[in-house]
Amino acid sequence: MDTTSYKTVSANDATVTKEWVVIDATDQVLGRLASRVAILLRGKNKTNFTPHVDCGDNVIIINAGKVRLTGKKLTDKVYVRHTGYPGGQRYATPKELLSRKPLAVLQHAIKGMLPKNRLGADLFHNLYVYEGSEHPHQAQQPKQINLNEI
Numbered sequence: 001m002d003t004t005s006y007k008t009v010s011a012n013d014a015t016v017t018k019e020w021v022v023i024d025a026t027d028q029v030l031g032r033l034a035s036r037v038a039i040l041l042r043g044k045n046k047t048n049f050t051p052h053v054d055c056g057d058n059v060i061i062i063n064a065g066k067v068r069l070t071g072k073k074l075t076d077k078v079y080v081r082h083t084g085y086p087g088g089q090r091y092a093t094p095k096e097l098l099s100r101k102p103l104a105v106l107q108h109a110i111k112g113m114l115p116k117n118r119l120g121a122d123l124f125h126n127l128y129v130y131e132g133s134e135h136p137h138q139a140q141q142p143k144q145i146n147l148n149e150i
Helices: 030-042 094-100 104-112 118-124
Strands: 020-024 058-062 079-082 089-092 127-129
Touching: 020 030, 030 058, 030 104, 030 118, 089 094, 094 104, 104 118, 104 127
Parallel strands: 020 058, 058 127
Antiparallel strands: 079 089
């Protein structure tokens, strides 16, 4: 019988190769940027992707305050949170949130696209978001990537 057999290879902590990448968020659409960053954090762009292992890259996002929202989302979209007290429901639009906490809108979008479990929480720790164009991770020699190539 002349057949070739293939073995399924699962990645683990010893075989995973994690890289550092830099993404410039200037004039990028929020949802498209968040979905591509979630793919990089999860490691779904790699050939040895394993669903239960952190095999994604460390992602640095610069110029996060310059992200773009299409349509009327800047004023019509509503973020809802609760303080934990009775009657403590609070509402905020992306315009208000960008003026108060410029990084929160992008972090919220990316976190919502990651798994809702311990792995998702660990993956979110591999994300570094900065408002300006400078970041303190030069020692890791991050690679600048273009999101349209992913």
